[in-house]
Amino acid sequence: MEHNKYDIIGDIHGHADALIELLEKLGYSETETGYSHPERKVIFLGDFIDRGEHLAQHRKLLGVVMKMVKNGHAKAIMGNHEFNALAYHTEVNGEPLRPHTDKNTKQHRAFLNEYDNDPEAKAEVLDFFYTLPMWLDLGALRVVHACWHSELIEQLEHKINGARLTRELVVEASTKGTELYHAVETLLKGVEVSLPKGVTFLDKSGHPRTDVRVQWWNRAASKLGEIALPLGVDIGEAAAQPVRGNIPYYPEDSVPCFVGHYWLKGTPAPQAHNVACLDYSVAASEGDRQLVAYRFSGEKNLSKDNYVSVRPA
Structure with a gap:
């Protein structure tokens, strides 16, 4: 039977100190194999990178996340910022898939600041991004960064091994007009x-x-x-x-689905009895910023009582 005690954590955007504070609040301890819990595991909802230029914590954050995933203390999926990074750093015929415009480069600046002068470390992180599935269906729950679209996921299951993108698939997914472009836009960015x-x-x-x-x-x-x-x-x-x-409305009788992406504000609570967004604008420049987790233990009806959050300094 699939383990179903998970702490699902929303978009982090380079806020390593906030993540460590949240993990410790959830009862995780740092060990030689990374932050771990005797009974629970983490699921990260993607968007580890970008924004947070003033922090310079991307290396610290990815060190925590990659170690936890590598040693089985966490699962993780791809967010649109990880996909964007792969496209930004992939060239076809000498041109980057994601153009290096002022807008795109500014959005990616926090990552570039810490990795552009260390190609070996950058390559290791990009390789990690390629291991991230775009969704997970774990039986008792589902996770996707922005939208669970059953029809698109069913189509992609026949095409994509383990919901993971290869370099060739990133090229296709960056090409407007392709089915994969539409699918990635929907799953990672929303309807x-x-x-x-x-x-x-x-x-x-x-x-x-x-x-x-x-x-x-x-x-x-x-x-x-x-x-x-x-x-x-x-x-x-x-x-x-x-x-x-x-x-593509989410069926009322489906298992709980967790997403990030939407920069919510206010008191964390489920969006529906079986849908919860866990992105509460940790990277906002002002206002109520929170890094949020949901403590899931197999329940079919989600509860606002199961949220745990921290506010970055």
């Missing part, structure tokens, strides 16, 4: 709906967006404004539009 012509909003980095992500766990919503992400986003006249029918 998007196009806004009416002329309607835009600014994302957390100040970039204008013409598509809005939606809450694929919210079956009760009837209007786009009720399902749009981030919560409270102003999408103008589009808010009154009816929700379209192509959103």
Whole structure:
């Protein structure tokens, strides 16, 4: 029977000190083989890197994470920032798959600051990213970085060994128009709906967006404004539009699913009885920032009482 006592941890974005504080709060102790617990294991939801330029803790963080995964104290999946890093550092015909624009380089700056002058260490980390599956279905629970889309996952299971990307698959997944591009965008970044012509909003980095992500766990919503992400986003006249029918809602009778990615605020609580987002904006430059874990012990109905969090200094 699959072990099912897990502490699932959301997006960390280079905050090593906060992670260590959270692990110790959860009862993990540092050993020769990494942080471990006598009865429990960690599942990391990806987005270990980027942001947090002022910290210079990426090496420290990845040292903790990689050691725990290597020695069986943790499992981990890929986030969109790990995928972006693989594309940024992969060249095809002399050109990087992820263009080295000012925007992309700025987003990746915290990682580059610590690794660009050490190609051996950088290669080791990128090799680790290639070992990360895009999702895990562990029987009693599921994890994916942004969206559990059963149809896409079923398609990819026939194509991708162990849900892991190879260099060739990263090339394909970086090529707009391919099925793999669409699948990776959905699983690692979420489901998007196009806004009416002329309607835009600014994302957390100040970039204008013409598509809005939606809450694929919210079956009760009837209007786009009720399902749009981030919560409270102003999408103008589009808010009154009816929700379209192509959103891959998570079935109410499915096992609990944990995601990161969405930069939530406020008091951690489940999004549905069987869906929980654990990204509470630890890397935000201001406001209520938390690194959050959920203590899972096999329950079918998730509870706000099982959250544990720390606030970075």
